[in-house]
Structures are given as C-alpha cells and as structure tokens.
Amino acid sequence: MRFLTLTMAALAATLMLAGCGGTSTRELISNPDLLYERAKRAADAGNYRDAIFFYEQLEARFPFSNAARQGQLDLMHAYYRNREPESAIDQADQFIRENPTHPRIDYAYYIKGLVTFERNPNFLERWFNADLSERPPIDALESFQAFQTLVQRFPESEYAGDARQRMIFLRNRLANYEVHVAEYYLKRGAYVGAINRAKYAIENYDGAPQIRRALEVMAQAYTELGMPELAEDTRRVLRANYGSPDTLDAAERPEKKAWWKFW
Template sequence: MAKYPIFTALLILLLLSGCSLLPKEEDETIGWSAQKFYSEASFAMNEGDYETAIRYFEGLESRYPFGRFAMQAQLDVAYAHYKDGNPEAAIAAADRFIRLHPRDAHVDYAYYLKGIVNFNRNLSFITRFIPTDTSQRDPGSTIDSFNDFAELVRRFPESPYAEDARKRMYYLRNNLAAHEIHVARYYMRRGAYLAAANRCVTVVEKYQRTPAVKDALEIMIQAYDKLGLEELSADAQRVLALNLENGALQVPESDYEEKSLGKAIWDYLELDKN
C-alpha cells in the first residue's frame, strides 16, 4: 500500500516540473526607464489605446514610485480611465491625486476632470449625435458635476480651466432648473398641484436668472388656481407681470457647446515634449 503515496508524490513532481516548462508571457517593459514608460503610455493614449496607456502608467508608478513622471502618471491615468469609459475609476484616480498632491501645480486639472467625467455620465453614444433634452435625465451626476466645477472655480479662480468650468456651471444650472419644471409638469398631469407648485417655488428661489423661472411662475399660477388658493395665484401673477415688464425674465439660454477635450492635458502639461 505504501507504493501509492510514493506514486502520487512522483506524479505531483512531474506536474510541477511540466508547469515550469510552459512558456511565460514576456514582459516587454523590463528595463524601461521612467521616461520610456511615460513616452510609451503617451503614445498609446494618442493612439486611443487606453487600456495599454493605463497599464503603462500604472507600471510606471509601480516601478518608479517617486519623481515627476510617477506623479504625472497618477494624474494621466485618471484621464485614460475616463477615455476608456470607466468613470468610477477616473474619479477615484483624480481623488487620489488630489489627496496625495493637494498643492501640486496641476491639481486644478484633477478637479476639472472630475467635473468633466460627471458632466458626461448622462451622455450616451446616441445623445452625442442626436439632440436630446438632457434636463429630463436623472440630475444626480449633473449636481455632482456642478459641485466639482464650483470647487475648481472656488479654489483656483485663475486656473486655465476656470472659464470653461464657469460656462459648464451656467449650462448645468439651467439644466437643473429645467429638470424641476419637467417634474412640476408631471405632477400637474397627475393632479398633484401642491407638489407641482412647490417644485416651481424651488426654481424661483434657487435658480433665479434662468430661463425656467418664467415657466415656473406660469405653472404656479395654474397650480394655485386648481387648489383654489386665489391669493397665492394673484401673487404669482404679479411677480410674473412685473418681471416681464422690466425684462428680468429675458434670460438667454446657455451658449455653451460641448467641446472635444482631445489632447487638452497634453497641451497644458507638455511633459511629453521633454
């Protein structure tokens, strides 16, 4: 009976030796310098090969954890995740850069990128080519994007990204106000007149100087009439008439147009030119 344990042990040794003979995947990055890692990652990024770019950026930081290339890789990998369609990883990487390098000269870009990621969360492939009303979508990421851009503008008012952030905030604010109007109209159709009026009060109080204020006042008048609240209806009518008379409701729509980021990070940081 003792021969079976011996046979089993021999079989295991043969299997292990056989496994050692299998070809191992060759690591082409062996011997690469930090600059080589960064150069290859940048090339992959420009070619749209974001998975490879991410692998090289992460390999750079792992093998050369200190120095300007490693620090830059921590920021660039966030952009690569964004372009690769992984918003959660992009925001996590941006947050990590902010946490590790709060005083870095390029930390403003991390805040800006977070805003961009959330800004585009609700944009599907189709909506990029076919006009749709994005204000009808869930406002969660819109609020997150607005807050990200607001934080950027507050902390870095002179940042090269601040102007674009302000334009996007104006657009997002209009969208949030329009979303409240969509909800109010839904409540009106369902006969929930008080809920509709309350939504419109939010627009008037929180989103002043947006195109939605006129619609909000008009819905408030209808809702209060339905509820028999004549005094509140009359007040809303007076506010509407006064604002129409002095032109306060003639608010232009946002002139913001979505722009392709393209190589914005490379144009600003220019480390790939070193």
C-alpha cells in the same frame, strides 16, 4: 487560481517593461522619472493603453514620488482618452481625496466634470427628437457639481472658462427636469410638491429659460391651495422679470414626443 492570476499579471508586466528599447528593465523599474517619461511618451503618441500601464506601474512602485503625483493627473486623462470613464472618475476622486491642497487639483475637478458631461445621452435628442428632460439627469448633476466646485474654488483656472460654458448647458438641462417634475405634481394635484420643485429650480438654476415656467407653476399651485397673496407675489415676480404672466407659447416650449418613447 488567485495565485495564478497574480503570477500572469506579474509576467505580463515584466514582458511589457522588458519591451522598452534603450532602457533596461531593472533601470526602468528603479527610476520613477524614467517610468513617467515612458508613460508620457506613450500618451503623447496616442497609445493610451500603454500609457495607462506605465502610469499604473509608476503609482504602484513609487506612490510617494513627485513623478507619481504628476502621473496620477496624467493617468485620469489617459483613462478619459482611452474611453474608460469610470476609471477616470475614480482616479479623479482619489486624487481630490488624497491631495486636497495640490496646486493642480483644479484639473481633477475638470476631468471629472468633463467625463460625466460627455456621458449625457445627447445623441438621443439629436437623432430621435427625444425630450430627455423627463429622465433623472444624474450625470448632468454630477458634472454640474464638479464644474461648479472648479469655478468657485479656482475662478482663475485655465479650465474655468470652458467649465462655465458647459455649466450653462447643464444648468438648463437640470432646470428642465425640475420643472418637468413640478408640472407632473401640478397635474396630479400635489400642489405642495409642485411648489417645492419649482422653487428648487428657481433657487439653484437662476438664468435658465425654464425659470419662467417654474414661476408659472408656483403661481398656479398657490392659487389651487387657496393662497392668493402668495400667488400674486409670484405673479409679480413673473411680471417684473418676464412681462406678461401668460403661459409660454408653443414656440418657447415645444412639445416633443416620439413614438418609441418608453419612459
């Protein structure tokens, strides 16, 4: 069965290559530049399925050529445009791992961040008024880390500006989740856990709107633990940055609940 599968795959590849008008199959499969040109032409025409095929052939047949290296970058973009997010991420990770000093490695980080950014289920918030801050933001964290690496290592990259803008949104989502967990611990009397989660949000997502609430949670948790000095220190930071230490009003921290909510 495995032999039959491999044979069929080889036959399909041969037929695909044979269908390239103006260039013989033998010439195409023996020249990495021609394969790259054929792949790029397909991608430019929006035919990402064919582009992926030719980029994969290029990488398989000429793995050490300059054309193949450029093709690896183009392939991750083709996967992304062809709605194959896992393949795009795998390709980006492979390129980063195998080409740590490549001059265009910033693009690999950008594609990885972009793909995981677009996997965030924002449509649930828009259509069902759902508060997703209560769900572990795994994709948001992965996207944030990819963009963070990009802007820290390559601040002058042409992709850094867009990455920074997306990081603001991701930072806020991640901070929302950490503060939600801190509030959960606070309500259940797990004050040390509440302090740790609030402190993590403050240290890692500075500037997010929910940092004010994180400080409030910390102050209350310290009070409940019988640590008035630490509670007052926290309130002092709260007053210095936000004025009144009172809790947020309803306009600043709206309650979102949906009848269908199941988490």
